[in-house]
Amino acid sequence: MPDQPLRIATWNVNSVRQRQGHVERWLARVQPDVLVLQEIKCESPAFPGAVFEAAGYHSVVVGQKSYNGVAALSRVPFEVVHTALPGLADETPAARYIEILVGNLTIIGIYLPNGNSGGDAGYAAKLAWMDALTAHAKALMDADRDFIILGDYNVAPTDEDYALGALSATDALVRPATRAKYRSLLWLGLTDAIRALHPTGAIYTFWDYQSAAWQRDSGLRIDHALLSPRVAERLVSAMPDRRERGEEQPSDHVPVVVELAAA
């Protein structure tokens, strides 16, 4: 079955219950085919799926109390493939991973651990999560699958990806070990959708609530969409939707939208 043109997006909403109206309005305005959400911050039964259903989107939810939580919304048919990152040695994994299949395309939504809390163990858990993600992506590559991994990576890949002073050099989002793991993922042969089309310049996806970060444009580029090789050939556009950060009571992240041509 040939793949159709697709508009695929990711958005860390920082509580889906606080941002339900924002998401509804955004779906109506942008009309994505698939939207993956991060930091829904609720257990699955509390997810406002009926609201999105009324807007034409089916959903799959991987929730937990208070923290984390991911979901996928789709107006096209899909199958749920995984609700946790395969290969992660964690008895009770946090709700950070959803993998669905749309036609021949695997769509993976991730909320990668921040790594700044929990001391050395917390940072080690971030790196372990990245290792497991890379191993799984390699398995998909070896199986010759078409896929896109998008979401909140909590990694600013280069110094161009955060505003001067927005982070310290020792922050878990920019530490050399963090960036090395990210490059290991990229170097499987994946394409960073935003940088493929916009190789240089400040392009941010997050602005802290503190210190008037939005007003000063003191942002970070930490939400990414990585494409497998054949999917990268279909890439038409990729850009954060900055407009959402200027809305009332916004999330601190904005959506990132990727458009793919038909296969």
Add this chain to the structure above:
DNA sequence: ATGACTGAGCATCTCAGA
């Protein structure tokens, strides 16, 4: 030198976020 937002939850403080 400093500034300090937001959300959830056994809640008037703590943890986490980045």
